[in-house]
Amino acid sequence: MSKRHPLDVVIIGAGVVGAAIAYYAARAGLSVAVVDRGPVAGGTTGAGEGNLLVSDKEAGPELDLALLSAGLWRELAAVLPHEIEYEAKGGLVVAPDEASLGALRDFAEGQRAAGVEAVEAGADQLRELEPHLAPGPVGGFLYPQDAQVQPAQAAARLLAASGASVHLGEEVTGILTGPGGVRGVRTRGGELLAPAVVNAAGTWGGRIAELAGVSLPVLPRRGFVLVTEPLPRVVRHKVYAADYIADVASGSAALQSSAVVEGTPAGPVLIGATRERVGFDRSLSVEALRRLAAQAAALFPFLADARVLRTYHGFRPYLPDHLPAIGPDPRLPGLLHACGHEGAGIGLAPATGVLIAAALTGARPPLSADPFRPARFAADPAG
């Protein structure tokens, strides 16, 4: 293991969050190492869809983070290779009836106050925006800031651009500590020494916290995605029904879904994703597939004739209040957390990277990280 020059920080996790932290920490002048037990994007990032959404977030700290990220993704798109497939295609939320349109209007009002662009569209305008949409929706909202990246590419390119030393295939088995706090990490291959360690282990972040002797209640929330055969590019935006917003904010364990439908540059239409809390259960849920398919066909009837080529699933990392943990852990100096981004980690990765880089260098963060305090779940939040 390389010991050429002393490291400032070791990041555990080569998912999109770890990669973004490496990128912004290195840009802040730090010497960075990233360690992952698997390949780059081998965790939940490889199962994510790459929606960068502001539209599904109600006004509050997560929306602020998403808005900061939306701007950062635009900047990144200009400097990272085009393979990250950044596309500012915009989101379209449709309301099946007047009641849900009313709710959507209120929701959008709050978002606008926070800086979101939301444009109401009548039934006719919906048809202009998405000519293949089923008749029925009474109206909806267009969110021009919603965008899209290819998650695995985004993680890999951020990591490559960071210049960090990357240790793949090395599992972290211990957090090294001394009198002053964190000293580094132990892996199966040896030790990596640094005065700061960032836990960017996503759904497995709770276990890293445990290794460090602190608790962080990250749990898995399973999601399935359907992928169709390549189709002519007729779905132009990210399109979903208004009840999706209720699902995202829900804490229920039961299977929930409201399909987000979108076309991809390569042709396949992605339909995702369900949400259910079933631990790390890898078995196929036919019910999840049924719901996604039924909802997609209800939005776009032509999809009923398409073939589904594949389906995949992943486990979103979630915390009890559905906000990520971002920042230093007051219980162990030198330990920072950046995990628990649930179904929005791809979108929220750059802002997370900026906040962690600021915490590492003592710079002023662009927004308050206080709502994301990692110790907020502890019985006695010591900080």
Add this chain to the structure above:
Amino acid sequence: MPSSASDTAPPDLAIVGAGPAGLAAAVTAAGLGLRVTLVDAGERPGGQYYRHPAPGLGAERPEALHHGWSAFAEREAALRAHEEAGRITYLPAHHVWAVVPDGDAWTLHAVAGTGPDEAAAALHARAVLLATGSYERQLPFPGWTLPAVVGAGGAQAMLKSGLVLPGKRVVVAGSGPLLLAVAGSLAAAGARVPAVVEAAAYSAYAGHLPALLRNPGKLGEAATYGSALLRRHIRLLTRHAVTEAHGTDRVEAVTVARLDRDWRPLPGTARRIPCDALAVGHGLVPQLELATGLGCATRPTADGTLALALDAEQRTSVAGIWSAGETGGIGGAQLALLEGEIAAHAIAGRTVPAALARRRARLRAFAAAMGAAHRPGDGWTGWLRDDTDVCRCEEVTAGRIREAVDELGARDARTVKLLTRSGMGWCQGRMCGPAVAALAGDGPAPDRRPLSCPVPLRHLAQLPPADG
């Protein structure tokens, strides 16, 4: 819509695959008193080995291209008799896309029929036997996507079912015992075979003489092929490979080079052989997605693939799920028949006849010896140029895969796929999977295809909702 009678109790056993293994299991199980549903994606029973010539081709004697056609004919007749008697429900043209637990039984979801008749089917059974066989392993090389470059097994299948020749002058290349059979059939059907190019050395079997000696039948088969080749003056080049196919509209010639022990082409040994078709294959890969979707454990095999881990009575690691034939490791039609019978006995709760168990052990040992000899050497990736397509469906080149591995942190086939789209197309990585894994420096990974075949979205949308 269930095509089986859903108002009665589910049958005792559903068998996926009506190749040698599934067919033998079905008739044996029915003979032992079980009620059986036999499902197969194909139109006729027989699987990859026993193929009926399309009617009207005037081929009265399919047995000419098959060893042991009678073993099949007897079982096909038994199948018809059991169908008649209502003990077996045989459902051809049913492609099972997933098997899922359903209380203490199983549900098999299938796409039934094709074209306008295509419909969704859900079948139920108390036990499931997966006899889904194998598909051909392809290792790419420059020019392999040219027209008239066909799979070796595919060429054999074309011959058996349609008596169609891929060309007039056909080079046969790759690795494995199938090559000799293919060359023999091509020659018998009137093609010229300028060479059989085999990457392994048959002398590699010598190390496994005991297995060979215990399988005189197999030796005889190889000898038959060998002498047929001699009679027809077909050159057998061992430790050689086709490292490039040339041509514009179709293949016109191939470059053949000598290989070292690791299948690295030796400099200065390349020469051209003119031809108008190339039949190429590097052995077979067990088709496991239905099993791995259920969580069945796998084991690495001597030929460098993964097969299901099975006990002596063909049980998988998942209670209630059984498997027989090539899913348990490539071993040939004889072994598949045998394992189907063993599984049927075990599922029916009968003692497996000792003779069956002994023959199985012998054939499995032989298969392992053969597999070890034909396992691709690591050096084969040296045939690839950066501009060689590895994934044909998505047109991903070796260069892009190498970039993903060397510069972007991919260490396995899954991550290469995420970064390059290799394996995301119609074949879902059946064609490029082994090659991509090798380029990623990864061993074979268990098939991960939660849908075994493309499924009309409508079929999914119309599934009965779970609890309301």
